[in-house]
Amino acid sequence: MISVFCKFYENLNASSLAELNTVYTQNVRFIDPVGEHNGLEALHSYFDNLLENCTTCHFTLHQTQLVEQHGFVTWTMAFSHPKLINGKTLCLEGCSEIRFSADQKVCFQRDYYDLGAMLYEHLPVLGPAIKWLKRRLNQ
Template sequence: MTSQHIQRVIDQFEKLSPNSIDALVALYSKDAFFKDPFNEVKGHANIRHIFTHMFTQVNNPHFVIKNTLENGSHACLIWEFIFQLKKSPEINQVIRGCTWMTFNEEALITEHRDYWDAAEELYEKIPVLGGLMRWLKKRARE
């Protein structure tokens, strides 16, 4: 894997829009595996659905790639996902995480695994659920 291939992936993620989802999905092998805290799917149609669904769930979603690590056919992208909740579009929300990717000989993504803490990065930001999550976290530390 070359830095040029990784940069192509970064560029697609950072400029992702409803109109560019197909260009992003084209970077995946046809039978690519995708996993995040909410999804575990395989194949172009399912991966396309995840990114399409993202644009219906939140306002102005976008990724900022903060750093990358590369090792042969693997790469790790450290990112911030910035968006606004539908009920409070004036407030930017940020989820911090990383993606581990494996590439094949054609430089297509065969595995995409997102790692981020759904409790801290998402649930704690939801009004009623957030209070419960913070209380649970406090109790766990006692």
């Protein structure tokens, strides 16, 4: 069951969203630093919007762990967005907590990643301020 999840993310693109129902339950609960999305239709809209706005988006999966119906996957997302640092490719490290239903589909997913590293640090006004603050906190 975790292999289906991994394969989906390794091949994620706008056309693969048609396969979302083979990976997720109808009532899936998906949480990440951007927000919470409940239900397959809401998740499809969220992914569709993300992929539409990115020039590239690719996941490399690293470690997987599954105990009964509960698992974790670590990953790196390489993405580019035309409004972030002139469309250059950025890499973001993250981890997904996933829970599977009895029919071996994902019914819950929570993604953990640094939203600042993904977005805020690359914005013209906020970026330098956040980087300065991080340096100050590390002294």
